[in-house]
Amino acid sequence: MELRHLRYFVAVAEELHFSRAAEKLHIGQPPLSQQIQALEQEIGTPLFERSKRHVALTPAGKHFLAQARQILANAESASQEARRIGLGEAGELRIGFTSSLPFSNLLPRVIHAYRQQFADVRLTLREMFTLDQYQALQQDKLDVGFVRFTGLDAPTGISLKEIGRDQLRLVVHDSHPLARQASIRMADLQDEPFICYPPGTGSGLRNLIRRLCLQAGFEPRITQEAREATTQIGLVAAGVGVSLLPSPLSCVQIPHVCYIPIDNPDAYLAMGLATWEKSSAAHLQHFLAEIEAQVENEK
Numbered sequence: 001m002e003l004r005h006l007r008y009f010v011a012v013a014e015e016l017h018f019s020r021a022a023e024k025l026h027i028g029q030p031p032l033s034q035q036i037q038a039l040e041q042e043i044g045t046p047l048f049e050r051s052k053r054h055v056a057l058t059p060a061g062k063h064f065l066a067q068a069r070q071i072l073a074n075a076e077s078a079s080q081e082a083r084r085i086g087l088g089e090a091g092e093l094r095i096g097f098t099s100s101l102p103f104s105n106l107l108p109r110v111i112h113a114y115r116q117q118f119a120d121v122r123l124t125l126r127e128m129f130t131l132d133q134y135q136a137l138q139q140d141k142l143d144v145g146f147v148r149f150t151g152l153d154a155p156t157g158i159s160l161k162e163i164g165r166d167q168l169r170l171v172v173h174d175s176h177p178l179a180r181q182a183s184i185r186m187a188d189l190q191d192e193p194f195i196c197y198p199p200g201t202g203s204g205l206r207n208l209i210r211r212l213c214l215q216a217g218f219e220p221r222i223t224q225e226a227r228e229a230t231t232q233i234g235l236v237a238a239g240v241g242v243s244l245l246p247s248p249l250s251c252v253q254i255p256h257v258c259y260i261p262i263d264n265p266d267a268y269l270a271m272g273l274a275t276w277e278k279s280s281a282a283h284l285q286h287f288l289a290e291i292e293a294q295v296e297n298e299k
Helices: 003-015 018-025 029-043 059-086 106-117 130-138 205-215 229-237 247-251 282-298
Strands: 048-050 055-057 091-097 121-127 144-148 158-173 193-196 221-225 243-246 257-261 268-276
Touching: 003 018, 003 029, 003 059, 018 029, 055 059, 059 282, 091 130, 091 282, 106 121, 106 282, 130 144, 130 158, 130 268, 144 282, 158 229, 158 247, 158 282, 193 205, 193 229, 193 243, 205 243, 229 243, 229 247, 229 257, 243 247, 247 257, 268 282
Parallel strands: 091 121, 091 144, 193 221
Antiparallel strands: 048 055, 144 268, 158 243, 158 257, 158 268
């Protein structure tokens, strides 16, 4: 049974006249009659009562008419939805981002602008460490990821593009002697207790901090670990130690916490855009174009 058979049947059922139905369908009457007969044979029961002057639906035909209309409506709806998804006007876009991104200007602006243009695309947002985003992209669980460059190469098959850089800030209690300085050198932190992300979380910030400290001539003394940046800031407020975090997080204002610039050109985390190289979905391309436009506006 094909959709055209259902369309033929519905046309005859609505006209109750084979000639008018054939004219409406732009086909000849004999082929239309043959198609209806073939449909009845396939179903196994008459759908119409026919005479020279009269065409009427049988009880089976009346039931089949409601179902045929629904099937045709569903087919049209599915076709339109598929077409809109193909054009990037509908569907789902799965977006990953690291914890500091919502505190930056870029991510909120991109999401807001994209939703204004493509309101019918469902956005699924997930906060994830960079390495977890790479894995999700490989497993087709994400379409795009806002990641932090960590000095590690992206896995095979993932396209990575730098879209910005955020300087690191020393997060320190306001009673600390360093809190009175306009900026600090990494060597100033030699004797400080550090609060860092735990190893194995997928964040490269811990490795970057260690590298910066080693360049300054010392091994960092990590005395406390926390998986969330805001938790690290709270621990600084409690006097547990100091932390190094990307500058967008300096908008997190907690009593007794100061954010101090670091006098080191290498003390930054790059913001990257990660996608699966083989992905060419239209809704993703629209999203990437919006990101590019927003990045240009920031320059």
